Amino acid sequence: MEAANKRRVPVDKEVNATESGRSLPRTRPRPTSSSWFGAPLVYAVVTFFSLMILVHVWQFSSSQMHPVLSTPFHNKTMVQFTTKFGTFTVDLYPEHAPKTVDAFKKLVESGFYLKDAGFYYNEPKFVLQGGGFLFDKESPVGNLPVE
DSSP states (O other), rough: HHHHHHHHHOOGGGGOOTTTOOOHHHHHOOOOTTTTTTTHHHHHHHHHHHHHHHHHHHHHHHHHOOOOHSSSOOOOOEEEETTTEEEEEEEEOTTTTTTHEEEEHHHHTTTHHHOEEEEEEEEEETEEEEEETTTTTTTTTTOOOOO
């Protein structure tokens, strides 16, 4: 029993944190608030961004749509392709890029896409990119200016 009593340390001999030189906080430190970094600044920022959002919503909701987008579009210039992956139709817009549409028609009629080039990027219902993907083949229509 004496061995068990020797292991026990009396309460008065315990080393407290305050006696060892460390001072532990008993509560959380109080937050300091100044007039610039406290709630008024947060309210000012939230109010500013809210007003900016309202201005942009009002500005774009009251504007008229572009007439081309508000009227239905009926395209008469289309090209149909048949490949080993299926048949697809390409809409051409000669009113936006007349030189490019004419050059594309010449390439299709000459059979350029059958033997010398192909399509290499497709985003459905948006864009189809193709052309002289083979570096050693020349285009029969040459380079076109950007329209």
